[in-house]
């Protein structure tokens with residue numbers, strides 16, 4: 165079995181008085197794709213945001229328990245959140261490129277982290293765009309505004325932007341829900357390719373997507389982790405009735 169890259173231990177989260185996550189214990193295996201599934205409002209995105217402390221930005225959030233990255237709790241006082249988010253990157257549901265050139269979007273993170281040399285930046289931009297399967301489509305117009313790209317291209321650009329700082333873990337929150345079927349397939353192929361180098365956690369509403377791309381699946385219901393296992397087992401032989409009901413479309 166693969167090494168555990170991240171792990172949550174008795175993770176609880178409250179928005180004000182309302183508890184949204186209950187005692188979540190979940191391993192995330194290195195260089196594997198873990199899919200988080202479950203009906204709307206069950207806490208998938210909340211859980212995902214705990215993995216790089218994006219919930220810190222929301223007022224009145226209380227978190228208890230641990231989130232370990234290579235065995236170290238990312239909520240410890242000595243953790244530099246900035247450095248953490250470099251190691252654990254995020255791609256959002258709606259493509260959100262910055263209103264600047266394609267090149268500057270990808271170079272943004274590396275520049276913030278102190279890389280100024282033009283040749284080095286050129287190399288990173290080309291590398292990240294190639295990894296994100298976008299290079300061939302944009303290599304002659306790197307200085308065009310990123311907002312002029314199609315939705316699917318914008319999402320691949322956001323993936324290039326996320327990987328340009330060489331994260332170890334990539335969090336993806338419904339990365340294809342705003343895309344057409346062809347762009348969706350491209351992103352799914354890309355995820356499988358990226359999982360050779362990165363650990364990926366993806367929230368998805370799309371059962372076919374979870375079964376097509378992921379190695380492990382976690383099923384959430386009302387803030388609780390109901391079942392976790394290898395994707396094939398979860399889909400073919402779920403151990404819990406709730407999981408069976410959900411994946412066979414009886415609710416959710």
Ligand SMILES: Nc1ncnc2c1ncn2[C@@H]1O[C@H](COP(=O)(O)OP(=O)(O)OP(=O)(O)O)[C@@H](O)[C@H]1O
Pocket residue numbers: 179184202203204205206207208209210211222
């Ligand atoms: N910023 C917030 N403030 C207060 N409550 C929130 C906030 N974000 C989420 N919640 C609540 O926490 C619960 C879990 O929401 P979350 O968005 O994590 O679920 P989800 O499974 O990702 O849903 P969806 O699939 O619809 O995106 C819901 O009851 C939601 O209303």
